Amino acid sequence: MREFDAHELVVFGDVGAKGLRAVIAIHSxxxxxxxxxxxxxxxxxxAAAVSDVLRLSRGMSYKNAIAGLPFGGGKAxxxxxxxxxxxxxxxxxFGRFVDSLGxxxxxxxxxxxxxxxxxxVARATRFVAGLGRAPGEAGGDPAPKTALGVHLGIxxxxxxxxxxxxxxxxxxxxxxxxxVGSHLARLLAGEGARLKVADVRADAVQRVCDxxxxxxxxxxxxxxxxxxxLAPCALGAVLDARSIxxxxxxxxxxxxxxxxxxxxxxxxxxxAGILYAPDYVINAGGIISASREYQGGATEAQVLDDIGQxxxxxxxxxxxxxxENRTTNSVADQMARERLGRRPQKMVA
Numbered sequence: 635m636r637e638f639d640a641h642e643l644v645v646f647g648d649v650g651a652k653g654l655r656a657v658i659a660i661h662s663x664x665x666x667x668x669x670x671x672x673x674x675x676x677x678x679x680x681a682a683a684v685s686d687v688l689r690l691s692r693g694m695s696y697k698n699a700i701a702g703l704p705f706g707g708g709k710a711x712x713x714x715x716x717x718x719x720x721x722x723x724x725x726x727x728f729g730r731f732v733d734s735l736g737x738x739x740x741x742x743x744x745x746x747x748x749x750x751x752x753x754x755v756a757r758a759t760r761f762v763a764g765l766g767r768a769p770g771e772a773g774g775d776p777a778p779k780t781a782l783g784v785h786l787g788i789x790x791x792x793x794x795x796x797x798x799x800x801x802x803x804x805x806x807x808x809x810x811x812x813x814v815g816s817h818l819a820r821l822l823a824g825e826g827a828r829l830k831v832a833d834v835r836a837d838a839v840q841r842v843c844d845x846x847x848x849x850x851x852x853x854x855x856x857x858x859x860x861x862x863x864l865a866p867c868a869l870g871a872v873l874d875a876r877s878i879x880x881x882x883x884x885x886x887x888x889x890x891x892x893x894x895x896x897x898x899x900x901x902x903x904x905x906a907g908i909l910y911a912p913d914y915v916i917n918a919g920g921i922i923s924a925s926r927e928y929q930g931g932a933t934e935a936q937v938l939d940d941i942g943q944x945x946x947x948x949x950x951x952x953x954x955x956x957x958e959n960r961t962t963n964s965v966a967d968q969m970a971r972e973r974l975g976r977r978p979q980k981m982v983a
Contacts, residue, residue: 656710662707665703668740670710672747693892743777745812781919790952806828806864807832823846832850878906888911
């Protein structure tokens, strides 16, 4: 399978009585335990689930390395419809699956899973983050922190590409209004951005339109909208040889993992004059929060300070890519691979 990239471990869990069919992929533990969320999705085939978890786990290695976190990269997927097949027993069984790895993998929320699900996981293992927290403490639902990092990253991209100090009057198209996309919409609207929003769930679109005055766009058409910024916040592989020629945005900066179907699609974006914010750099706010929570002793303020470094990292990548006439994703990948070999110092509480 081409998505396999010298992964250290890929394990399969099947507990039919509890409704669990899961895959955990550990890409790297060079920097510490493999950390990454658990996605629940109704994959069409088992092979599709394996392909996704391999791509996602490598992305976590790169994400954690670029963010300077003392964790490697891993990911889990549960095969199933989170709207119909989710039970506490399923996630407790998943917790036992995680626990069987003895701490090599630390899980948290992702698409299709919630803080309540992680509470069920925590009944069976301590290798989990994204749980409830007391006011002022680090952790909890990582989605708002991911959205914050993307918001700050969009501002950095707008400064670099458009010479804009703020987002007032800029038009942003958001693809996907889940936990991250809806939070991002509120942050952008709060700074005066004009929003076009799309989701396969009509009720989610209606809520955001009613609350923020956004304009609804058909899910099939949102990538081709004439906007300043396109923010993919749903699933990955949306930027490919078919979609990129249709783009009319000047910036692509969103929360979805693995937005590029293939690495060479970054070259197509560059040729089209579109600035791409590498996804695993801009969307690191959630794992920053979860890692601080898992290590313990940190405050919400420290998490916010860490997330505030995301625009600085992006600007470094943008400038280096321009200076070297390279794609931003190739620059980010090189930086991540260089850091994967370095054992990080423990984060200071």
